[in-house]
Amino acid sequence: MTKTWNNKAWFFVLPVLALVAFNALIPLMTVVNYSVQESFGGNVFFFEGTKWYSQVLNSERFRAALGRQLIFTFTILAIEVPLGVLIALCMPRRGVWVSVCLVLMALPLLIPWNVVGAIWNIFALPDLGLLGRVLNGIGFDYNFTRQAGDAWFTLIVMDVWHWTSLVVLLAYAGLISIPDAYYQAAKIDGASRWAVFRHIQLPKMKRVLTIAILLRFMDSFMIYTEPFVLTGGGPGNSTTVLSIDLVKIALGQFDLGQAAAMSIIYFLIVLVFSWVFYTVMMRNEGEGQS
Amino acid sequence: MLELKGVSKRVGAETHIDAVSLTLQPGSLNVLLGPTLAGKTTLMRIMAGLDPPSEGQVRFAGEDVTGMAVQKRKVAMVYQQFINYPSFTVYENIASPLRVAGLDRTLIDREVRKAAELLRLTPYLDRLPLSLSGGQQQRTALARALVKNAKLVLLDEPLANLDYKLREELRAELPKIFAESDTILVYATTEPTEALLLGGNTATLSEGRVTQFGRTIEVFRNPVDLVTARTFADPPLNTIDVDKKGATFLLDRGVSLPVPDHLTGMPEGRYTLGFQPHHLALKQQTPQSVPIRARVSVAEITGSESFIHLDFGAVRWVLFTTGIHHFEPGDSVEAFIDPRRVLVFDAAGRTMAPADGLVS
Amino acid sequence: MARIDLSAIRHSYMPRPSVEADYALKQVDHSFLDGGAYALLGPSGCGKTTLLNIISGLLHPSEGRLLFDGRDVTDLTTQERNIAQVFQFPVVYDTMTVYENLAFPLRNRGVPRDEIDRQVRETLALTDLAAVAQRRARGLTADLKQKIALGRGLVRSDVNAILFDEPLTVIDPHMKWQLRSELRKLHRRFGFTMVYVTHDQTEALTFADTVVVMYEGEIVQIGTPDELFERPAHTFVGYFIGSPGMNLLPVEVEGVQARFGAHAIALPGAVRDVKGPAELGVRPEYVRLGAAGLPAQVRRVEDLGRRKVVWLLVEGQELAAVLGEDEGLPTEPRVTFAPEGINLYVASRRRALEAAA
Known part of the structure; x- marks a missing residue:
């Protein structure tokens, strides 16, 4: 009955499917393949089963990297989400300043990752950089290349500077979609600023904030360029997060099997976290719907 | 001619349209009447070809168009929201379907000006839609539908966002605008009065089913079942459950109504009576009228008419009458009903037989 | 409930209005008596919603004074005026239950807990919402949501007036009848001062004892429904009503x-x-x-x-x-x-x- 229904659409989808297969599925399968084999030079492989997996999971080094990764991700989420919402709340809802604010907010998002790293690297240099000079000038012993705490501080400030805008823009989009009548009703009901936020703005922003948190989670969990450009994971291993460790294993030590297994575990962690978070948020969303 | 044959639409476990069969004639005006979520919009989307039906067939001029994309059909649709191209002038908005069709410039100009004249948009041709009033914006959308010369024009509550008086004007104009073509007009509305004002044919929709289709006034006067009667009543239909014993209907509180002559042969048992608010009167209007004592809940008075809300036991009725009649809540009144005006429904909600000739 | 006096109210949405046409409200002098049911009737753009928002304090008039029971409230905020308003599209607090929605205005004003409970229960009964009291407000139908919005106004026993801004727009015809007659009944029973804005003559005439007909920023006639019907003072009223x-x-x-x-x-x-x-x-x-x-x-x-x-x-x-x-x-x-x-x-x-x- 519906055979003529939009059959043409498939022709447009096919190239995309092919593209996805080449740049996502096939590489992924290759990694799966590596993760269960031992490789020697000259393309000689042995099947190893789950050996690499158990090795990775039991390694102190992996756990440490994962721990650093989790601390980093949750720290920036804890800063960027509330800060982003706060900035969005302060932005004007109409008038000429709207576009000015939006452009200012969008600026950091337009700068490539490695450039951000380079900018902050120079900006924070204790002897040359403005930030480093000022901090040292006012009495802090600040040197991100030597002190782990300073490296962390720089990394987090950098990420917050770079990505809070994304949360701001999403939260702002959620905010301006709230009809005026809600604010007027709240005024009439004598609601405090906090009550307006808690009962009108926050519920109406929930969907976009879910998206914002998901995006920021996934992206920060996979952060590589910034710590790499800043200190290459140092000082010591202090900023060696998962992706940096992975590259060290794969390209530094050329442990292809171990790196592959680690990649898969890494991938699954991101997948499971995102999935659980999304389902929990959306289940609440549907509650009371009928 | 547009034919729907056993059309159903299911989304997941929910049935949005349930086995609808309709035949709409060229040049006809057809009203889809039903409350929100009755399936009016879904049905229109199927007619337009925006959505495929889950089951059944859509035929246009004898040809099966069930799977045909909307672009290939000569269909125009106007929505409740005023949908125009915001960056185009009114002129360009009206011209847009003609430009897509690749007509030459002088022909487009002629068609646009003709439609603008008909919809009284000529002074606004150079304006942008958003600088116009709601009524003018909707006229622009209608003009665009008109120049498209579509064989099927679907209007989905097109006047719902307009002022009462503007609605009145545009509603009167609409059938005239499309009168000269052999276009099939389909008009969805939630308001019974609007259906009556438009005339033509009406299909009453309830929970995805078409309960009745026929000439508008016929459907209004002789609904085939209780659901149709309820859908097509504004103010709401008055109803009451009764027992038929011999030649009388026994209501609560010792009140009884004689069973009209043509229905005396019905089996004994439980029935539902339904009667329109304007058939309930404050004075005895015919010798057959029977008084029923009820309590006033509230009286709503317009400048020339009264809607008196009555409580008869636990049942709510509305009495409509011309003239101004003040009552206090709690007042006891006698409301008269001519049993020949009463619609009788069986336990399954089917109308027992058309009411007496009096209801013509 | 209070008497509301509008004294030489003018309003323009422009920063520096010069000619008469710049004013959305040209000149309004009118008194809404304590306990009256009023309708502001007119086509869109006639200034009726502007006038309503001036009364509720959502707008500050360009000129003129507004008095509640003789007290000048022109410069008071919406909260301080203590009025209730029901909007065109139902405004409910999605995350709260129906009960909490009604309690919200009282909680904001720091009313003691048991007092809140008593008043909310009373209002729930009044608006026929008791059966859905514990349901989340979000999933309810438009007419129930509108009742919640009304309930949030009624729950405050000391409100000066209840204002309605085309409250039946999104309600199906059958439910319109029910809600309208319930409003009318509430008014008869409790004598709230009510002002109802609409473009729908049936709603205006059936709801109000006094209808104020507005046209292009001015009041063209104030009268009872039958006066407006029998003796329209202006041809516009003749056209607009009926x-x-x-x-x-x-x-x-x-x-x-x-x-x-x-x-x-x-x-x-x-x-x-x-x-x-x-x-x-x-x-x-x-x-x-x-x-x-x-x-x-x-x-x-x-x-x-x-x-x-x-x-x-x-x-x-x-x-x-x-x-x-x-x-x-x-x-x-x-x-x-x-x-x-x-x-x-x-x-x-x-x-x-x-x-x-």
């Missing part, structure tokens, strides 16, 4: 007669100082069809079930007449006007007819 609206015929006044084309129509009284061109206003309900009178051509008949609207052509002029459900249309109808339904307008304003001596 459906179809009032018939207007161009006539020449000659004493107690009005000349309409080749015909003379007897006026029920004389008009002082009026000679020459005027308009005769007759509602379709007062147009009689019979064997005598002006010859008319039938153009079209709309059968609306409980009545029929007959569109006629008389002397080249379109004229509407109303027939009852069982009334037949004469084969060659002639038109007369019931004397009590005749109004005379000069330059759109009604001129009183004095009973002939």
